[in-house]
Amino acid sequence: MAMAEKHNHIDNKEIQPLLVFGPPLIFPTFEARNFHKYRFLKAFSSQLPLHQFLTEQNVDPSSIQAILCSPSQQVSTDVIQLLPSLCVIVTSSAGTDHIDLVECSHHGIQVVSVPGDQAKDVADMAVGLLIDVLWKISAADRHVRKWGPSMHRNLSFGSKLKGKRVGIVGLGKIGKEVAKRLEPFGCRIMYHSRNQKPFISYPFYSKVVELAGNSDVLVLCCPLNEQSRHLINREVMLALGKDGAIVNVGRGALIDEKELVRCLMEDEIRGAGLDVFENEPNVPNELFPLDNVVLSPHAASLTSDGFTEVCELAAEALELFFSSKLPSIRLLDG
Amino acid sequence: MAMAEKHNHIDNKEIQPLLVFGPPLIFPTFEARNFHKYRFLKAFSSQLPLHQFLTEQNVDPSSIQAILCSPSQQVSTDVIQLLPSLCVIVTSSAGTDHIDLVECSHHGIQVVSVPGDQAKDVADMAVGLLIDVLWKISAADRHVRKWGPSMHRNLSFGSKLKGKRVGIVGLGKIGKEVAKRLEPFGCRIMYHSRNQKPFISYPFYSKVVELAGNSDVLVLCCPLNEQSRHLINREVMLALGKDGAIVNVGRGALIDEKELVRCLMEDEIRGAGLDVFENEPNVPNELFPLDNVVLSPHAASLTSDGFTEVCELAAEALELFFSSKLPSIRLLDG
Numbered sequence: 190m191a192m193a194e195k196h197n198h199i200d201n202k203e204i205q206p207l208l209v210f211g212p213p214l215i216f217p218t219f220e221a222r223n224f225h226k227y228r229f230l231k232a233f234s235s236q237l238p239l240h241q242f243l244t245e246q247n248v249d250p251s252s253i254q255a256i257l258c259s260p261s262q263q264v265s266t267d268v269i270q271l272l273p274s275l276c277v278i279v280t281s282s283a284g285t286d287h288i289d290l291v292e293c294s295h296h297g298i299q300v301v302s303v304p305g306d307q308a309k310d311v312a313d314m315a316v317g318l319l320i321d322v323l324w325k326i327s328a329a330d331r332h333v334r335k336w337g338p339s340m341h342r343n344l345s346f347g348s349k350l351k352g353k354r355v356g357i358v359g360l361g362k363i364g365k366e367v368a369k370r371l372e373p374f375g376c377r378i379m380y381h382s383r384n385q386k387p388f389i390s391y392p393f394y395s396k397v398v399e400l401a402g403n404s405d406v407l408v409l410c411c412p413l414n415e416q417s418r419h420l421i422n423r424e425v426m427l428a429l430g431k432d433g434a435i436v437n438v439g440r441g442a443l444i445d446e447k448e449l450v451r452c453l454m455e456d457e458i459r460g461a462g463l464d465v466f467e468n469e470p471n472v473p474n475e476l477f478p479l480d481n482v483v484l485s486p487h488a489a490s491l492t493s494d495g496f497t498e499v500c501e502l503a504a505e506a507l508e509l510f511f512s513s514k515l516p517s518i519r520l521l522d523g
Numbered sequence: 524m525a526m527a528e529k530h531n532h533i534d535n536k537e538i539q540p541l542l543v544f545g546p547p548l549i550f551p552t553f554e555a556r557n558f559h560k561y562r563f564l565k566a567f568s569s570q571l572p573l574h575q576f577l578t579e580q581n582v583d584p585s586s587i588q589a590i591l592c593s594p595s596q597q598v599s600t601d602v603i604q605l606l607p608s609l610c611v612i613v614t615s616s617a618g619t620d621h622i623d624l625v626e627c628s629h630h631g632i633q634v635v636s637v638p639g640d641q642a643k644d645v646a647d648m649a650v651g652l653l654i655d656v657l658w659k660i661s662a663a664d665r666h667v668r669k670w671g672p673s674m675h676r677n678l679s680f681g682s683k684l685k686g687k688r689v690g691i692v693g694l695g696k697i698g699k700e701v702a703k704r705l706e707p708f709g710c711r712i713m714y715h716s717r718n719q720k721p722f723i724s725y726p727f728y729s730k731v732v733e734l735a736g737n738s739d740v741l742v743l744c745c746p747l748n749e750q751s752r753h754l755i756n757r758e759v760m761l762a763l764g765k766d767g768a769i770v771n772v773g774r775g776a777l778i779d780e781k782e783l784v785r786c787l788m789e790d791e792i793r794g795a796g797l798d799v800f801e802n803e804p805n806v807p808n809e810l811f812p813l814d815n816v817v818l819s820p821h822a823a824s825l826t827s828d829g830f831t832e833v834c835e836l837a838a839e840a841l842e843l844f845f846s847s848k849l850p851s852i853r854l855l856d857g
Contacts, residue, residue: 306683309683309685309709310683310685313658313683313685313708314654314658314660316650316654316708317651317654317658317660318660320647320648320650320651320654321655324648324651324822324826326648326651326652326655326660326661326817327655327660327661327664329818329819329820329822330661330665330817330818330819331661331664331665331668332820333806333811333818333819333820334811334818337806337808346822346826346827346830347822347826348826348827348828349640349643349644349647349828349829350647351640351644351647369707370704370707370708372707373703373706373707374643374647374650472671477667483660484664484668485660485664485667486663486666486667488658488659488663488680488681491681492681492683493680493681493682494682494683495683496680
């Protein structure tokens with residue numbers, strides 16, 4: 190169905206149905222602010238398959254033009270094929286790997302990402318996790334709380350940032366923000382990406398295993414796709430070595446998680462700071478007793494001050510769509 | 524006793540007694556490397572008063588010319604007055620508030636500080652604690668381990684660094700390194716110190732309470748002395764306010780710790796990242812259940828790579844003294 194045809198279905202005077210997947214963490218705020226504009230169809234709160242859920246809600250699938258979603262629920266081929274009038278998917282995340290982009294492309298569906306200032310927030314978190322892993326801040330905090338004041342003889346010492354070789358995997362927006370933050374610490378930055386970047390003087394490695402062999406820390410900031418899935422495999426971790434650490438603020442499946450758990454348990458690498466996991470929201474239980482890992486619940490884009498911003502951007506994106514001005518906002522696909 | 528007279532006592536061919544207080548954390552390594560040069564008198568391992576300990580060890584107090592120490596044990600007036608030949612005190616720390624500097628000055632005793640590259644390490648830790656407090660990294664890590672994957676609905680969200688007004692208390696070596704690291708995060712730096720610094724463009728506040736009133740985070744990097752003791756009192760904390768956080772990498776007694784505990788328990792301030800405490804090694808028990816505080820066991824200068832460096836500097840300082848070339852190394856007092 191062509192875009193022009195689809196838009197003929199719109200009646201701006203009516204309260205629009207908005208299908209909500211995920212839900213995005215901004216949703217409670219979004220709902221409170223926009224309850225008069227949309228009929229919220231909370232697919233996330235139902236165990237039923239989507240078509241049954243819509244039947245139960247007495248909603249015609251062809252009345253749905255927009256989805257608001259987050260990475261915690263897939264927008265799959267089945268979902269897209271069920272909704273003939275779907276025109277726009279707004280996601281609160283920077284990543285879009287939870288959305289079937291190929292299927293969206295076939296149907297002329299626009300995917301709009303409203304991550305706000307997320308690149309900077311994610312970079313903050315990456316540096317926080319890196320300092321934490323090297324200095325063992327979280328581990329020491331747990332020990333003080335458990336063992337009291339005399340703990341500091343029981344935990345091995347941290348390691349300084351100065352002179353550390355930091356290999357950034359994916360030198361996009363986030364990767365560049367990470368590099369900028371780490372330079373004043375005296376870290377030496379190098380990177381891997383699909384192609385060497387023009388006007389960037391950091392050493393480039395076309396093979397991630399070679400980057401790992403020359404790095405003290407790997408920071409993963411690249412998107413997840415079929416090429417990058419399990420990019421960090423056992424071979425890469427062994428190349429990084431016993432003194433090497435990994436920080437992952439990209440997506441869990443960038444790393445072969447089973448192998449990562451094994452390497453951490455057997456001290457094949459120094460440690461890891463993980464904001465993302467392969468099967469979220471599950472975190473491998475084997476990691477819980479380990480002191481060489483920092484576990485963060487996919488929180489790198491979750492700040493109270495960032496929420497307001499994302500909430501406003503999502504509202505703006507949907508409003509632009511329903512008033513037919515969508516092409517003026519940033520499109521990832523379509 | 525004049526320095527020249529004292530030096531007459533030295534016999535370089537003899538193994539010198541070295542009184543060890545603290546001990547510095549480098550001590551095991553130091554001892555292993557220098558066992559052939561010194562007779563180590565481990566005052567730290569005895570419960571006896573110093574004069575009894577020396578009698579028990581069959582050591583004449585007047586044979587002792589040098590002390591190796593750390594901030595975990597006081598070098599008091601009594602100690603100094605007991606040792607008529609004492610010429611040099613080598614401390615592994617940047618701070619010297621554990622040493623009676625006035626008494627040292629009266630007796631011409633040189634105090635040598637060998638902190639290595641500590642300013643940079645302490646600045647790393649300050650930034651690590653700041654990110655941790657704002658982003659709640661340690662708290663989230665504990666929650667994931669305790670409650671498993673679904674925790675991220677139970678903990679309130681963090682706050683971004685961008686735009687935060689960071690008030691640095693004490694813009695010396697450490698404070699400047701902290702400022703340099705925080706600039707790329709988009710923080711706005713301001714400071715308080717005894718005097719306004721020339722060639723520094725950051726806003727200066729002559730009163731710490733005014734700095735607090737204009738800051739989102741206070742980072743304490745100044746030395747402890749009679750003027751700075753309890754500089755951060757209840758009035759300053761209330762000026763900082765409910766959205767304000769404190770990071771302390773200076774000394775515990777810079778803050779009125781009782782009031783700090785009260786402010787943290789009653790959410791009068793947002794949180795605190797503490798590497799130092801008023802009565803180390805004691806950490807106030809009331810802090811253990813709180814999620815708005817990060818507890819670090821005075822670890823900001825403790826890196827495995829920094830240890831080797833400090834160990835070598837301490838050995839060099841003592842060697843220079845015993846070969847009578849001490850004045851060529853950095854003196855803090857004397």
